[in-house]
Amino acid sequence: MLEGLTRADAAFRAEEADLAGLFRTAWRATLELMLPDPASLQARERRRIALANPAVDLLLFDFLSELVYYKDAEGLLLGLASLAVESSPAGYRLEAEAAGEAADPVRHELGVDVKAVTLHRFAVERTPEGWQATVVLDV
């Protein structure tokens, strides 16, 4: 988690060798804000996610927004069961399967509700070691 990027909300930086790893880590960081112990989730529900975007940063934006969407629309907290990210001259696409269950205050120690992924300082960049993402979440 990052400090200094936002006073009222939550920010994190993810660094991974490849894009799939970066997206997976960013998803987990977002989930952990709402559910500090993702291991407490049971895979009772599964949802498939397929997204494409010419810009890799906006693909990550859309991807993390899916986690927020399922939390509000279906009350589900979802971990990632599988994820593949591909790049082509036309842009980037991903396919993922998310698995989890309804948020349950009795069985889950819940954190804060993520309202939205923001574009504030939002960035996905190549680094000598691989990829880096900076994400600020409205909570």
Next chain:
Amino acid sequence: MAPQGMVKISDTLWELPASFKPGMRVPARFYATEGLLAAMDPAVFEQAANVATLPGIVGYSFCMPDGHSGYGFPIGGVAAFDPDKGVISPGGIGFDINCGMRLVATSLTWPELEPRLRELVDRLFAAIPAGVGGRGFVKISRDEFRAMSEQGLAWCLQKGYALKEDLERTEDGGVAAGADAAAVSEKAVERGYQQIGTLGSGNHYLEIQVARRENIFDRKLAEDLGIRAPNQVLVMFHCGSRGFGHQVATDYLQKFLGVMQPKYHIPCPDRELASAPFASEEGQAYFRAMKCAVNMSFVNRQVILHRVREVFGEVFGRDPLELGMHQVYDVTHNTARLERHTPPGERRPRDLLVHRKGATRAFAPGMEGLPRAYARIGQPVIIGGSMETGSYLLVGTKGGAPTFFTTAHGSGRAMGRQEAKRRFQGRDLVKSMHERGIYVRAASLSGLAEEAGAAYKDIDEVAEATELAGLSRRVAKLVPVGNIKG
């Protein structure tokens, strides 16, 4: 720390001239005491300066005394735009559209309520869902949700969730006219239609408060606003349009990014400042969709009030109206509205699109748009403080004209959430608040730690600063005795 180039206009007003940053069309002005200005994080100044670059901005880019960094606009940011030449920006309204405050009086006094406090808070906590994944008790179809989002509190009146007097004591009567659900995405409806009557989390809360005799600043005004007995109990809550409003904002932020530069040639200093001309097809569509979220938020707070009245009635075995449960007022924080004002430096009033993000409208006595009950005293303003320190009831004043009659909305964060979580433990806070007479129930202990009183600026200083600056006038400070956090 304020940047170099800041000019002191008065003890409570500071200006960054338009020369501070290339592209600024107007100066940026900050209402704050020297101490509050120094407590603002550096991004506030950068963001207020960015707002000043937007086309059609009128007068100044303003920041209120509780300002801190946000997305696009700072929290506490206020800017008015010419409706014909200017823009509308979701970043000037916020993700949580019409996040706002509601204050409800009771005729109970603290000695009467104290023996039932724990039971009351526990039952309110059970009746009003809070935290991650919370679903409301109102079960409606997606189509009815769309109709509700166009009707606002008129829908609540029809369904029996509101009294007529509640509508009269809500900004704009609780209805944003011109809302059009056709401008709202399916995703937004999916996120929102099961969330009516839920608090959410973060800085959203419901509090039972006491107006102690020593905390009344103006007894006559307090009486006019329904605070008449020593140590009278009130209920205050803070929440917004939940996932529905967040999705409306996200949808249009992305739409505007696609047209801002390519179609309308507007420079974009920050993607969170994505904008479109207000008069454009895209700008008007967002305005109609935003109004749906404004209405949903009014309804959310109204349904919560309905539940609060039910719980009080059950606990005390009396009709809520016999308990004097009349709404004092409901204020919005995150909106854009067409209003008629005389801009700074001009002589005649004209229509302006006023963005307020984390800022409260504060109409002065006699202004059009006030309920009859408050026409003589001005608009009630509810400034929410931290869960440990208290909140304020104020009224608008004539001195608010330069800011299009706008004042602060909260105490403003002084510390990041991560630092707060490192420094405070949720369990310790619950215990320490209990020892100080505040009974708290929280959906998340880590979330509670992030909301510790020390993570916020001094609410007393913020409220005083708004009065010193002439933006609003203090009526009473209300201290918490019971608290529900998401």
